Structure formats: C-alpha cells, structure tokens
Amino acid sequence: MEKVRIQDDLFHYVNQEWIDQAVIPDDKPSVGGFRDLDEDVEKILIRDLNEMCEKEVWPDEYLENACSLYQAVKDVKRRNREGIRPVLKTLSGIRKLTGVAHFNRNLKEMVLGGLPLPFEIDVDTDMKDTDRHCVMLQGPGTILPDVTYYKNPQQKEQMLALWSAMAGAVLKKTRLDAEEQERVMQDTLRFDEKIAGLVKSREEWSEYAKAYNPMKTRTVASQLKPVRFRKLLTDLFGEAPETVIVADPRFLKGFSTLFNEETFEEYKNWAYMTALLDATTYLSEELREMGGRFSRALMGVLAPSPVEKFAYRLASGVYAEPVGLYYGRKYFGEEAKADIISLVGEILDKYKERIRANAILSEETQAKAVKKLSTMKVCMGYPDRVREEYALMGYPKDLPLYQAVSTLKRIRKEYRFSRLGQKVDRDQWPMPGHMVNAAYDPFRNSITFPAAILQAPFYSIKQSRSQNLGGIGAVIGHEISHAFDNNGALFDEKGNLNNWWTKEDSRNFAKRTKAMVREFEGIELPWGKVNSTLIVSENIADNGGMAVTLDIMKGMKDASYEEYFMNWARVWCEKSKPEYKQILLTVDVHAPNLLRANMQPRNFDEWYETFKVTKKDKMYLAPSKRVVIW
DSSP states (O other): OOOOOTTTOHHHHHHHHHHHHOOOOTTOSEESHHHHHHHHHHHHHHHHHHHHHHHTOOSSHHHHHHHHHHHHHHOHHHHHHHTTHHHHHHHHHHHTOOSHHHHHHTHHHHHHTTOOOSSEEEEEEETTEEEEEEEEEEOOOOSSSSGGGGGOHHHHHHHHHHHHHHHHHHHTTSSOOHHHHHHHHHHHHHHHHHHHTTSOOHHHHTSGGGGOOEEEHHHHHHHSTTSOHHHHHHHHHSSOOSEEEESOHHHHHTHHHHSSTTTHHHHHHHHHHHHHHHHGGGSOHHHHHHHTHHHHHHHTOOSOOOHHHHHHHHHHHHTHHHHHHHHHHHHOOHHHHHHHHHHHHHHHHHHHHHHHTOTTSOHHHHHHHHHHHHTOEEEEESOSSOOGGGGGOOOOTTSOHHHHHHHHHHHHHHHHHHTTTSBOOTTOOSSOTTOSOOEEETTTTEEEEEGGGSSTTTOOTTSOHHHHIIIIIHHHHHHHHGGGSTTGGGBOTTSOBOOOSOHHHHHHHHHHHHHHHHHHTTOEETTEEOOTTTTHHHHHHHHHHHHHHHHHHTTOTTOOHHHHHHHHHHHTOOEEOHHHHHHHHHHOSSOOHHHHHHTGGGGSHHHHHHHTOOTTSTTOOOGGGOOOOO
16 A cells, blocks of 8 residues: 555554554454553463462462452363353243243342343442432343444344344254244344334433433332332342432333233243353353354454453453452552653643633633542552452352352342442542553543553653653543543532533533534545544543643643654554444444544644645645634
C-alpha cells in the first residue's frame, strides 16, 4: 500500500507499516494497542502462576486460590472425563419445574444459584444517594448482541442460523431425545423474540442515568405478576425495601406478556438452553469449543483460546483484585507512579483553568464544576487492600470446575446482596491492577488508572513529555472529561444524580453535544455506518482529553506537537477482523479506533499549524464545524 500523507490520514500514516506486518492469531478478533499490552501482561502472569503452582509457594491465600482455579482449568483430562455430567443436576432442576407456582417456590434458590430468570435482580449503588445500596431490576439479555439486529430480517436470520447450529450441536450432548431437543430449541427462540421486543438497545443503555427509575415495591410487584416478587425480596433480604430501581420501565410494563402460565414452557426451555450454553465454558474441551462457536463466528475468530490462556483469564477474572494487587506491587515502579500522579494533578489544575474560562458555563455552574474536579479521587496503579468478599472465596478443590465456579459466583452474589442496608465502600476500585484500561466512576467521582496501562505507548519515563501527553495524558484527560460528558454531567461531586446546572448552561451544553453528534453523523466505513449517538459520550471525553493536554503543551519550552499527535495515533493502533469491526459499530460506545485517531485532531488549531493542513487535505475541517467542549 502506498504511504498516505499525514494530512489525509493520521492513523494510517503512523500505523500502516505495523498493520501490514501484523497477523491476527486464530483465537483473537484483533491485535494492536490495548490488546498487545494485555497480551504482554498475560504472558508475565501466566509465567508467574506456573512458577507458583510448580513450587507450591504463594504470596498469600488469595493467589493460592487463583492458582487452584488455574490448575483446575488446566486439568483437561479430568474435565474431559466428567464431560457434561457436572451440569446435569442443574438442568434437571429446571426441567422439573411444573409451572409458575413451582417456579415461585424455588425462586430464591434460582436467584442465588445464578439460574436464567425472566428478569434480573441485583444490589448496586443508588444513583441519587451513592452512600447507600439499592435493589435494581431489569430484563434479561438476548441471543443476538443487540435488539437492533432483530429489526433487520436478513441479519437476524443469518445470525440466528449460526446460533442454532451451535445450540443444536450442544443439545446433542444432553440426555434429551431428538424431539425434546427440537422443542427446547424452538421455545428458546420464541422466548428470546419476546425478550427482544421489550428490552433496551445498546444506544438506549448508553444513557445510563435513564436507568434510574425508582418505583414503589408494591407497584413493581403488581406489574411483575405472576412472580411473587415481594415474597422474593423478603426471602432474599429479610424484608422488602420500599423502593426498587427499575432500569427499564418498558420491560416491566410488558412483563406479563413475556412470563405467564401460557408461556411457562417456553421460559423453562429457554432457561434450560441458556444454562446449558453458559455452562459449556467450564465443562469438557469439546463442549467449551462448541459453546463458543457462535460468539467466535460473530467476531471472525477461528479458534478457541488455548487452555493455558483460558485458565489464566478465568482465574484472573474470578480473583481479579488479588491478581491485580500482586501485579501492581511487583511490576509497577514507584518512580512511574509518582510521575503519573504529578501529571494527573497538573491536568486537573489545567482543567480547572479551562472550566473557569469556558464560555458555555455561568459562574455558578463553573464553581460547582471546579468543586467536582477538586474532590475527584485518583486511583493509581492498584488498591491498598483486597475487598473483604475475597476472604470468603476459598476455591473448592473437591468439586468439578463448573460446580466450583458456580459456588464462587453464589458466594459473591450472597455477599453483594448482604450489602443492602449497608454503606457503600467508596474506596472500591472498578478495575484491577493488571487490566489494560482506565475508567471514570460517576457514582464515586473517581478516576482509575491500573498499573497495566501505565506503559508504552501510553506512558514511559523514557518517552518525551510530548509523547506521554499524547498518550496517557490524553487518556487521563479523557477520563476526567467523563465527569462532564452527556452522562457524567448529570452527577455532582459526591457522585449523586443531581441537576447542578442552570437551565441556560444545560441548553448551551446540549448544543455542543449535538454538534459532536453531527461531527460523526453518517460516517460510512468499509465495514458499516457509525452510530454517532451511541458513541457521543466517549467522543466528548476524547475531545476533552485532547483539549486539556494541548493546553498544557502551550506552556512547555520543548513541546513537540508532531510527537504528541503521532503518539496519539499510535495509542489507537489496531488491526481487526471485519466481523468484529461490524459488531463493535453496534455494541461499542467508543468510536472505531481509526476515527478516534483521525477525528479529534481536526478540532484543534495545533493540528493545522503543525502539519500545514489546508482545505485540500482530507483531515481538514472547516472552522465553523470544529467542536471543542471543554
């Protein structure tokens, strides 16, 4: 491929040589950027886990439990010998349900056991009082990745055909005869169709503040009939709370058409099929391969993960915080931590300056925004301690893998449910130290940067300051900006859902938000069309991250805008399977990496000045169309 000009395509100018040489492994949908760093962390921790298991020496009881799970997954001979047997008791219990009354008598155990239900119930932070927990209710998931696929007959037919081939192959491994297998399959599809007509799309879920719909428990119970909901709450919590937060009132309103005595057999067979497919991950290698065929086909992945990688991912997921704490303590340097914390402080200070000078905010709202920045908690590297729930999660070595994991999931759910009525732990981290990612938590007004992301190209003490600002600096600014995106702006400095804006300020911000939607609206890529509404919050955050770091660059004597923009593009380097890129357009709230690299620079004067970009160049945007919100 001929070398592109940087003025036409920053992403490919920086990354094309790597893309041409990169090979996507059979067990992955993409390579580059975040995934390559994740692969490096994975190799380090697999090596360490193998050494711990071989020497039978662990840093603490948590890592001993993680190693026990890791070894259980790697014991392929045992899993293959057990085959489908570990899940048969669970499946038999579902088959024995005789009707709604029988369902209600067993409902508490079904909830705690993690069995598929016609609704989902959980305990989480109350958005309007983030010091307390609340009960939340929403609908179940669908077979297809998003409900929008059900509205496209061709896509729906093709994708469900893939799913049916996978489900049919797994059903043949059960003790059901051919007629029963067909009935389970058809009832599952019918029930799934009903669910799809009631639940939210990914675009609707992207406005997460709209999931806060407090309703009186008696009202919820009346709409959730024939489920004995109040009795369920009493059984689970000792008494029924006065209020339940309903994530999707539309689902609740239509629930009676989904679940009733007439549809019970459909539900039962759907629950059987869902439980069976969920279990395949933890059964024999044959079943693990079968059960993953549908998701792999959707992403263009040719093969399941090798056993060792699968074992690591499961162990480091179930025991995420202890594994992350181990990684952070061993591999995250204090020099780097001090340097990053200093950079975060500098970005926060610059953000405050920009807020005070921002024309769309009144002085009243500016003061509240600065207060939100001043009280923002910074979580850097790894937490000081492991959450108390992990002390309850000793690995049950005597059980088959499926049953052991089910036991651990139940322990975690019981612990989470026990928190109702107790104060929220505001020191809890949303991400473990070994995760290559970053986050803003609107309910705690905190930003988190795990140790694993604090490496090149995002950050290195060996990189220039300009490169680090274009990498981790822009990411830090991105996460801070989430406090003021179209979702985060609805929460105050304590993380409570609270309108702290004047009406005029809200209108001005809404205009800027719409301008950001328009900037990405209708963009056609070779693999599909961008949904600019779905990705607007992340685009606002990217825009804010670039704005604040470019502002810092203005005060640097040795600032290199070329290095800044080049590293910005390098961070988003990626090569993906076409199928995976198509799915992401529907389900991911982030813009495709190509657009993340190429769109935001167009909004800033520094881009045009550095590379002499003119109207003749493809990465030119007329001044009237450029958007800078923060």
